[in-house]
Amino acid sequence: MPIQSFLPPHRILMGPGPSDVSPQVLQALSRPIVGHLDPLFIGMMDEVKQLLKYAFQTENDFTIAVSAPGSAGMEACFVNLIEPGDKVIVCRNGVFGDRMRENVIRAGAEAIMVDDEWGSPVTPSKVKEAFEAHPDVKILAFVHAETSTGALSDAQALSRIAIDNNALTIVDAVTSLGGVPLKVDEWQLDAVYSGSQKCLSCVPGLSPVTFSSKAIEKIQSRKTPIQSWFLDQSLVLGYWSGEGKRSYHHTAPVNSLYALHESLLMLKQEGLANAWERHAEMHQKLKQGLEKLGFEFVVEEQSRLPQLNAVYIPEGVDDAKVRTTLLEEYNLEIGAGLGALAGKAWRIGLMGYAARNENVSLCLRALEETLQQ
Amino acid sequence: MPIQSFLPPHRILMGPGPSDVSPQVLQALSRPIVGHLDPLFIGMMDEVKQLLKYAFQTENDFTIAVSAPGSAGMEACFVNLIEPGDKVIVCRNGVFGDRMRENVIRAGAEAIMVDDEWGSPVTPSKVKEAFEAHPDVKILAFVHAETSTGALSDAQALSRIAIDNNALTIVDAVTSLGGVPLKVDEWQLDAVYSGSQKCLSCVPGLSPVTFSSKAIEKIQSRKTPIQSWFLDQSLVLGYWSGEGKRSYHHTAPVNSLYALHESLLMLKQEGLANAWERHAEMHQKLKQGLEKLGFEFVVEEQSRLPQLNAVYIPEGVDDAKVRTTLLEEYNLEIGAGLGALAGKAWRIGLMGYAARNENVSLCLRALEETLQQ
Numbered sequence: 001m002p003i004q005s006f007l008p009p010h011r012i013l014m015g016p017g018p019s020d021v022s023p024q025v026l027q028a029l030s031r032p033i034v035g036h037l038d039p040l041f042i043g044m045m046d047e048v049k050q051l052l053k054y055a056f057q058t059e060n061d062f063t064i065a066v067s068a069p070g071s072a073g074m075e076a077c078f079v080n081l082i083e084p085g086d087k088v089i090v091c092r093n094g095v096f097g098d099r100m101r102e103n104v105i106r107a108g109a110e111a112i113m114v115d116d117e118w119g120s121p122v123t124p125s126k127v128k129e130a131f132e133a134h135p136d137v138k139i140l141a142f143v144h145a146e147t148s149t150g151a152l153s154d155a156q157a158l159s160r161i162a163i164d165n166n167a168l169t170i171v172d173a174v175t176s177l178g179g180v181p182l183k184v185d186e187w188q189l190d191a192v193y194s195g196s197q198k199c200l201s202c203v204p205g206l207s208p209v210t211f212s213s214k215a216i217e218k219i220q221s222r223k224t225p226i227q228s229w230f231l232d233q234s235l236v237l238g239y240w241s242g243e244g245k246r247s248y249h250h251t252a253p254v255n256s257l258y259a260l261h262e263s264l265l266m267l268k269q270e271g272l273a274n275a276w277e278r279h280a281e282m283h284q285k286l287k288q289g290l291e292k293l294g295f296e297f298v299v300e301e302q303s304r305l306p307q308l309n310a311v312y313i314p315e316g317v318d319d320a321k322v323r324t325t326l327l328e329e330y331n332l333e334i335g336a337g338l339g340a341l342a343g344k345a346w347r348i349g350l351m352g353y354a355a356r357n358e359n360v361s362l363c364l365r366a367l368e369e370t371l372q373q
Numbered sequence: 374m375p376i377q378s379f380l381p382p383h384r385i386l387m388g389p390g391p392s393d394v395s396p397q398v399l400q401a402l403s404r405p406i407v408g409h410l411d412p413l414f415i416g417m418m419d420e421v422k423q424l425l426k427y428a429f430q431t432e433n434d435f436t437i438a439v440s441a442p443g444s445a446g447m448e449a450c451f452v453n454l455i456e457p458g459d460k461v462i463v464c465r466n467g468v469f470g471d472r473m474r475e476n477v478i479r480a481g482a483e484a485i486m487v488d489d490e491w492g493s494p495v496t497p498s499k500v501k502e503a504f505e506a507h508p509d510v511k512i513l514a515f516v517h518a519e520t521s522t523g524a525l526s527d528a529q530a531l532s533r534i535a536i537d538n539n540a541l542t543i544v545d546a547v548t549s550l551g552g553v554p555l556k557v558d559e560w561q562l563d564a565v566y567s568g569s570q571k572c573l574s575c576v577p578g579l580s581p582v583t584f585s586s587k588a589i590e591k592i593q594s595r596k597t598p599i600q601s602w603f604l605d606q607s608l609v610l611g612y613w614s615g616e617g618k619r620s621y622h623h624t625a626p627v628n629s630l631y632a633l634h635e636s637l638l639m640l641k642q643e644g645l646a647n648a649w650e651r652h653a654e655m656h657q658k659l660k661q662g663l664e665k666l667g668f669e670f671v672v673e674e675q676s677r678l679p680q681l682n683a684v685y686i687p688e689g690v691d692d693a694k695v696r697t698t699l700l701e702e703y704n705l706e707i708g709a710g711l712g713a714l715a716g717k718a719w720r721i722g723l724m725g726y727a728a729r730n731e732n733v734s735l736c737l738r739a740l741e742e743t744l745q746q
Contacts, residue, residue, distance in 0.1 A: 003424065003641070006417045006634050010405045018627060021406045029628060030403035032383045033394045033576060035706045044379045051376065067578065068441035071623040072603045102602050197624055203406060205440065205578060205626030227600050229475050230445045248711065250444040251570055253578030254391060255402060256629065261379050268376070333408045338621065 011327070012354070014363055015335030016147050016308060017175070018197035018204045019351035021259075025202055028262035029255050036252045044261055045240060045252070051264035055177060055200070055272070056192065056210045058184035062233070064240045065260055066207040067253050070174045070195030073207025075103055076231040077170045077191040081139060081215060083224050084108030088139045089130045089167075091122040093153070094146035095339040096172055104141070107227065112137065118340045119298040119310070121153040124161060131165040140167050145176035147198075148338040150310035150347065151299045152180060156187040163188060168215060174198055177208065178267055178352060179279045179307035190215040196256070199279070199307055201352030202263035205256050209233075263352075275352075279306040282355040286348065289364035293371065298345050307355065309348040310341065314371070319343055322370050330366040384700070385727070387736055388708030389520050389681060390548070391570035391577045392724035394632075398575055401635035402628050409625045417634055418613060418625070424637035428550060428573070428645070429565065429583045431557035437613045438633055439580040439604070440626050443547045443568030446580025448476055449604040450543045450564040454512060454588060456597050457481030461512045462503045462540075464495040466526070467519035468712040469545055477514070480600065485510065491713045492671040492683070494526040497534060504538040513540050518549035520571075521711040523683035523720065524672045525553060529560040536561060541588060547571060550581065551640055551725060552652045552680035563588040569629070572652070572680055574725030575636035578629050582606075636725075652679040655728040659721065662737035666744065671718050680728065682721040683714065687744070692716055695743050703739040 013020045034041050052063045066073045078100070082088060086109040090100045093116035104111040112134050114126045122142050131137060140162040144155045155171060162169045168190040176182045178199030184192055190212040197204035211219075211233065219226075219234055226232040230250065238247040267275055283306030287297075290311055298310035313319050319336065323346070326332045335347035348363065386393045407414050425436045439446045451473070455461060459482040463473045466489040477484040485507050487499045495515050504510060513535040517528045528544060535542045541563040549555050551572030557565055563585045570577035584592075584606065592599075592607055599605040603623065611620040640648055656679030660670075663684055671683035686692050692709065696719070699705045708720035721736065 003420050003638055005401065005638065006404070006420070006631055008404050008407045008413060008631070011407045011411065013406065013408055015408055018406055018409060018624060021628075026403040026405070026628075028378065030399040031379070031381050032399070033386065033391055034381045034384045035386055035388055036391060036577065037709075038384065038700070038706065040381060047376050047379070068445060068603070069623045069626065072441060072445075075601065075603045099602065106598055106600050106602055195624070203626065203628045204409065204624045205629055225479060227479050228448060229472065229479055230441070230448045250442045251391060251568070251577045253442065253576065253626075253629070255394075255399075255576040256578055256626070258379055258381070265376055265378060327411070333411065336410075 009331055012332045012359055012362065014349050014354055014359060015333045016347045016349050017195065017351060019201050019349055020354040021201055021203055022266070022353045024266065025259050025262045029203060029259040031258055033254050036254055037246065037248070041254065042246060045257065048257060048261050048264065049240065051261065051268055052208050052210070054268055055264060056184045057182065057186065058210050060184065060210045060212055062216055062237060063210040064236065065257065066209055067250060068207060069205055070193065070207045072231065073193035073209050074099065074172065076209060076233060077193050078103040079107050079226055079228050079231055080219050080233045081168060081170060081191055082107045082109045083222055086139065087112060087134055087137045088141055089114060089127065089137050091127065091142035093120055093122055093149065093151060094118055094143065095148035096143045096146060100141045100172070119149045119151055121151050121303040122158060124154065124157045127158060127161050131161065137165065137167055139170055141170040143172040144182065145173065145180065145305050147175045147308060149298055149341065150305045150308040151303050152305045155189065159187045159189055168218060175305065175308055178275055180305065181276055184210055196260055199352045200263045200267065201354065202260045203256060205253060206260055279350060279355050282306070282350045282360050283309065286350060286360045286363070293368060298341065307349060307351045309350065310345045311348065312345050317371065325370045326366055330362070332363060332366050382704055385705045385732055385735065387722050387727055387732060388706045389720045389722050390568065390724060392574050392722060393727040394574055394576055395639070395726045397639065398632050398635045402576060402632040404631055406627050409627055410619065410621070414627065415619060418630065421630060421634050421637065422613065424634065424641055425581050427641055428637060429557045430555065430559065431583050433557065433583045433585055435589055435610060436583040437609065438630065439582055440623060441580060442578055443566065443580045445604065446566035446568070446582050447472065447545065449582060449606060450566050451476040452480050452599055452601050452604055453592050453606045454541060454543060454564055455480045455482045456595055459512065460485060460507055460510045461514055462487055462500065462510050464500065464515035466493055466495055466522065466524060467491055467516065468521035469516045469519060473514045492522045492524055494524050494676040495531060497527065497530045500531060500534050504534065510538065510540055512543055514543040516545040517555065518546065518553065518678050520548045520681060522671055522714065523678045523681040524676050525678045528562065532560045532562055541591060548678065548681055551648055553678065554649055557583055569633055572725045573636045573640065574727065575633045576629060578626060579633050652723060652728050655679070655723045655733050656682065659723060659733045659736065666741060671714065680722060680724045682723065683718045684721065685718050690744065698743045699739055705736060705739050
C-alpha cells in the first residue's frame, strides 16, 4: 500500500516527555510561516527572550532557545564554556550525568566524577570533597532534575560550593523548568539548559538556555575556538540580539518558535508559582493513588520531583505488556525505565499541560484496571 | 502592553528560504503529539526514511533527518567523516563554501581551498589540480546549489574526480533537493545534507542527510571519537534504525517530522521529475518578466538555479526600501544579497510550494509597481 498521510491518535502523554501539548499551542504552531528575518518575527523572538527570562527567573541578556533538542542545548553549554585540558566536576546520579561526562570528554577536557546512587540527589559534601582534591577545577556540572530517576538535587547548595571554589556551574534543567522552583539569578547559576517538551508543554525540538555574565566572559576570553560552528553561542548571539542589525547564522525553526512563544505566554499568564503549585498538587493526588495500588517510589519523599514519578514495577508484572495495554486500550503513555532502571521502574510524568486532574484520575484508574487483568 | 499571542500575517515567501509552506503541511504539523518512542511514530519515521530515499534518489540505508537545521546537517557530515589532521579540499564560490571551511578547521582538519568567483559554478579542472597538488586528500567538499548566489555546480563531474582520487564527497544539497536533479546513487555521492525549508517546502528545523556505505565504513573505522555527542551519527543510527529495538538518543522533534512526512509525500505524489520541471517552467516565466523589467542575472544562463534567482539591484534603487515595500504592502518577501552580494543583488526564490504561477505573476507585478514609485 502506498504511504498515506500520518493521522496520529489522540494520546495522553504521561511519560518522561514529550508531554501533552495544549490545543492552543498546536494552533500557534500551524500559523502561516513568515521569513526568519522578517521584522515581525524578530519582534516575536524578542518576546520569546523576555518570556524565557521570566521562566528562568533571570535578567541574563543571553537567554534564548537553541534551535535543536535539549541534547544540543547541553552540548552548547559544554562546548562553549569548556576548553581542551580543563577539569570539570560532573555529578552523576542518573543517565544525564553520564551524558554530561560524554560531553566533557568529547570537548577534550577531563571529567572528575562525583557519583551518587540512581534515585538519590547529588550529595553536596561529596562535591566539596572533589573540589578539595582538585582545586584547579573550573566548572561544576550537575543535573537539577534527573529525568531518568525523578530525583531533585539542591541546585542552590551546589552553586554555593562552586562559587566558593571560583568555578562556574553548568546546570541541566530540562525537566525542572516550569515544574519546580528554578531561580537562576538568586541561585547564581551560570549556564542552564532546558527542553521545550517537558514542563513547558511545547513541541520537542527547542532548548531554552541562559548564560550569566560570568559565563559570557568565559566564552569571550577563550584561547581556543569553539569546536562546533552550529552551537557557537558567540555567533548565535548576533542572531538573537535585539539591537539593530541581526546577523544571519542559521534559519530559525520559525513555527516551533511560534509554539514556544505561546506555551511561555500560557506559563506567564498562569504564573510560575501557580504552575509549581499545580504540579505539586497533582503529584500529591497521584502519589496517594499509587500508594493505594501498592506502588513504591524510587526516590525518597524529600527529593521527589512532582513532575516525574518513578515507581518500581510490582513483582510478577509484565513491564512491556502493561505499557502496551495502557497505550493501545487507553491511549495513555507512561514511560519505561531508563538505564539502570530499565525493566525495573516506570516513569509517570505530570509535566506542564499534562499535570491536570483528569489525567491523574485516568492514569490511576487505567493502571488499576490493567494490573487486575 | 503585556505580550499577546503572535498572529502572523499571511506572507508569500519568495526569498532564499524558508519557502511557502502549504496548508496541507501546516495541518500535518499541528496534529496531536505522540511519544517519540510510540510504535506508531516509529512506523512514521520508517516512512520518512523511505520517502527521503526517493527524494535523494538513493538506496542508502542511512538516510534520515537530523533533528536540527541545515547548518547542523552540514556539521554532522563534517564531524563524522573528518578526523583531526585530515586534509579536505573545500570548493568555495559563495557563503556556504566558506562555512564548510569553518567546519573543517573546527574539526581539527586542514582545508585546501579551491576558489571560484561568486556567481560561478565550481570549476572541475581546478579541483583536479588541487588533488594533484595534494594527493593525500581524503575528502572533497562542495556546494551543489549555492544559496548565496544561485549557481549550480556539476556534482556528477566533481564526484567523478573525487572517486578517481580515492576521496569521499561531502555535498551541500540544501537548496537543490527537490528543485533540480540530484541523483545520489547514480552520481556516487557519499555524504549529502539538505534542509527542510527550501524546495521541500516544509517548516525549517530539520536537515535530511544520506550517507553512502563508504561513508559509513569511514565512520566505523575512525581512530578518534566524534567530537559532537548530539551529531554522532553512529548513535543516531541506533535511534532511526527500523530493526527491532530502538535505542534512545534524543527526543525527536515529533511534530516537525509529521510536517516533513507530509511534504515528502506531496513530492512523491507529484513525482520528482514533475517537480523539477515545474521549477524550470516557473523560472522561465520569472526570467522573461525580470528581463523585461531590465534586470540582469548574477549567474550565467547555463549554471543558473531555477529555484533561486539572483539579480543585480538596478542602479539608483534603494535596496532596503523596495524590500520593505514589497513586504509591507504586498506581504511578499524576496531575499537580500548575502556576503559579497549584500546590497548588490536580490535573491528571488521559487522553491517548492512557492514555485506557482500566481506567485510569479504577483512578484513581477509587485516589483514593477514598486520600482515605478
